[in-house]
Amino acid sequence: MSVLLEVQGVTKTFGGVVANQSVSIEVRAGEIAGLIGPNGSGKTTLFNSIVGAHAIDEGSIKFEGEEISTFRVPVIARKGMLRTFQQTRIYGEMTALENMRISAPEARVSALSLLGGFSSKTDTRGEELLEFVGLASKRFLRAGALSFGQQKLLEFAMALMSEPKLLLLDEPTAGINPTLINGLIDRLKQANKELGVTLLVIEHNMRVIMNLAERITCLAHGEVLASGTPDEVRNDPRVVDAYLGAG
Amino acid sequence: MTSVQKYGLMGFGLVVSLGAPFLAPQFATQLTMLWLMVVFALTWDVLGGQMGYNSFGNILFFGIGAYACAIIQRDLGFDYFVGLAVGLGIAGVFSALVAVVLGVGMLGLRGHYFAIGTLGLGIAAGEIAGGWDYVGAGSGMVPPLYPTGLEGREFFFYFAMFALAVITFAALRALYQTRFGLALNAIRDDEDKAEAMGLHTTQIKSVAWAVAAVFLGVAGGLTGNLLGFIDPRDIAFAGATFGVWMVLMAVLGGKGTLWGPVIGAVVFHVTQELFWTYLLGWQRVALGLLIIAIVVFFPNGILGTLRERFPEWFGERMEERS
Incomplete structure (x- = not known):
């Protein structure tokens, strides 16, 4: 290896x-x-x-x-190379799915590349990964309203979303x-x-x-x-x- | 609210807005100022509400726009409307460039430091303009006169400012629906996280400030022509009035929402005009009390308070869905 x-x-x-x-x-x-x-x-x-x-x-x-x-x-x-934080950090005022959307790899290309809308591919991937960590039913909830453990799972899903x-x-x-x-x-x-x-x-x-x-x-x-x-x-x-x- | 109701309400608002100067011609200038207030609140909210950066220096771009437009009109010798159009275009572009350049230094500051840093911008600009002969120094600048004198002038500026407010609203609405809007919110919620996720936070912040600056610059150019006089400290870089009001209006309506700044601007401007009319002599006291009441009773603004009470109106979901 x-x-x-x-x-x-x-x-x-x-x-x-x-x-x-x-x-x-x-x-x-x-x-x-x-x-x-x-x-x-x-x-x-x-x-x-x-x-x-x-x-x-x-x-x-x-x-x-x-x-x-x-x-x-x-x-x-x-x-x-990405890291998650000991004190969990998510975007609290955005929904779980929005947290996933902004974590997609295309979001970090450049500021101007952000001017496009969302591809359905991104949303599908975001929902798959929320499903993977068991948060699919909470995708439209405000991330800050999730429990600490759920926020931790969301942070993990966000990290996976960005394909590190x-x-x-x-x-x-x-x-x-x-x-x-x-x-x-x-x-x-x-x-x-x-x-x-x-x-x-x-x-x-x-x-x-x-x-x-x-x-x-x-x-x-x-x-x-x-x-x-x-x-x-x-x-x-x-x-x-x-x-x-x-x- | 269903979409039929929503568009019905918007259509009604549009009809009222288009008809207002004909129905109440004596208030045409005040109504024009109302749309200026809407532009102020909307553009302030790009950073202040959506991105969580409280700027007290946005008035800078308004003043730069006012002067840039007037200089073009004065020095390039175009016909009035051509000069105005070119001047407004350059006012917007130049303000945006200043925002990008300043952003490199200022947007590295966070939280209170950014707020305090920007506070100095408007004051410094006012002092510079007040001492610079090229722009008339302390006696200000007078943009060229409207060609037909007073006839049609008020209507022209009313519709120009109204158009600017509508374009600003539409542009920001479109912007907030892109990934860029989410990136702004991400920076507001946790900038360190946004950086750790690889977002180009510095670029995003600069672009956001430049977007606000474009519309403020154009608004400044229009306002200079509307008022017919550009005073460096009381109009162009009027931090203590316009500069503070833009913050208040956005906060009153509900910062970080699309309609909040619009509603805040309308409520604030109407209230303020009523104070000036009926409480003359005490108008500033009344305004001060209003500001305190806003901050104490509606810290989240009108829309923010409604959103807390009736989240389902705003498409927010409280229940889990599978």
Whole structure:
């Protein structure tokens, strides 16, 4: 499998706080990669660095072989790498279907290309994906009126709508009803397999990430502690220490 | 409301609007100003309502249009109507260009910072125009006289301004129905998300401001000719009156809606004229109280309040559908 995202020696500090210290990870095309670590270990900072939300101090980030560490968020998004937010973000005053419409790939070509109307193809695709995440019956409701879990599903559907190559998910199951989590895991796997979207997932729920990811990287104190298959990481004594605070 | 009722109401409004200056010729100029107010509120709402950027500087484009049109009319030596047509065209285009150039710097500001930043624009422009001899400095500019004197003049400007209001309305209505309209709403709801989804937010914001500026520029050119005099601070860059009213009218009617600014402009203008007629001496106090009442009791405006009470009138759905 070819390497889709290659992060090499990335360091990011905020004042005196070292959020990421020489972090290297790679995500291969077509896989589901996991990123775990205790609170404050630098996972979201790494996400922000990758998608261009802030500049990095050192290191290199390559997407499809191209150096992207100096690009800003919208440029990177247009190259096919999207992220969802830990604090779910949707367009609250618009309907669920409108949220889908504006997330279609043609919406990001240029400002003038937006002057066209909506193709029925876009609407059909939007409805299919809402169906896929189980929100079809809510497509005409105001997105802000949906429950938190439903907004999270909508955000996921919007991300899929824009047909990314790589999707970075920041805690997709946080705040979701435990009975719905299994359904969400299935959908993430399905999106990966059937839609060919490579996933990099931050997750706190160990059961979820062990089920989902093919390879996991564990961060602690801003550094990579361990990486490997779920079993290797789970049995690594350093990872256990980091989580349980022993040693 | 069914579509028959809707178009019936619109048709009725059209007939009344076309007949108004003949039925009440003594109010023709006031009615012309009414359509100007409609243009003000509609164009302000592009950024203020649809995109969530509260601009206090849109008066800039109105003033630029007023001056640009008058300069063309004065210096190019065309016949009156040719000069006016060319002047209005250039007023619109030039205002839009200024919006694009300013947008690059200003539209990077968000929320309150944008509002405060734009507040300075109109004031600065007024000061510049008031000190610049080429445009008459503090004594203002007088556009060429209407060729037939007073005869037919009021009707001409009434219908010109009415046409501008209708064109503005139709253009914005069409714009809001495209993906561009959704992109504006997306920026209003969550600009960071829109950026993260790859939308060209900077371009979109600049185009939106330019669209508002085109119509404001043309409106400025027409108004200069209608009033026959362009004062830099009291007419062209009248931030304290026109500049504030455009915000109020949009908020009163319901910002972020298509008809809200139109309704707000009509209600505001009529109320204001009544104050001037019946409460002379206290008109500004009454206007101030009206403004407070609007903000306190109708923070979402007339249409916004109706929409909360009767969402089904607006095609909003509360029930799930399969």
